[in-house]
Amino acid sequence: MKSQVNPIVVVIVLVVVVLGLGLYFWQGSQGVNTGSGKLQSNLGPIEKDPVKLQQGIEESLQRDKKRRGQ
DSSP states (O other): OOOOOOHHHHHHHHHHHHHHHHHHHHHHHTOOOOOOSOOOOOOOHHHHSHHHHHHHHHHHHHHHHHHHTO
């Protein structure tokens, strides 16, 4: 007795296998997520206040100009 496999079943199985492998490699390429999911601010008190931040930027630019001799 000769048995035949339905071509539609073969196509469906191949598509599922290819999609599974694609998903596996795609997740592997994302890397390991080591973050806790919670963002932490490393800003000091100067950076939290916009006026002090602007002053700090201006002072830094002035020091940079002096250092470069301009």
